[in-house]
Amino acid sequence: MTNISTNLMSALLNNESIDEVFRSELENAVNEVLSTELTAFLNYEKYDYSGRNSGDSRNGFY
Numbered sequence: 131m132t133n134i135s136t137n138l139m140s141a142l143l144n145n146e147s148i149d150e151v152f153r154s155e156l157e158n159a160v161n162e163v164l165s166t167e168l169t170a171f172l173n174y175e176k177y178d179y180s181g182r183n184s185g186d187s188r189n190g191f192y
Contacts, residue, residue: 134151134155137151137154137155138151
């Protein structure tokens with residue numbers, strides 16, 4: 131089973147709300163998409179030396 135399947139089964143077996151499981155999975159998916167989009171836009175991986183002093187920094191400063 132995948133991680134989402136395991137989390138859903140656990141929530142259902144413990145009579146917990148599955149809303150938090152879906153929210154967490156959606157958050158992870160959106161963060162992964164945004165990270166991939168940033169890598170494609172900047173044309174270098176996070177912590178890659180080729181991005182150093184290029185003007186497009188991944189450190190949160192402009």
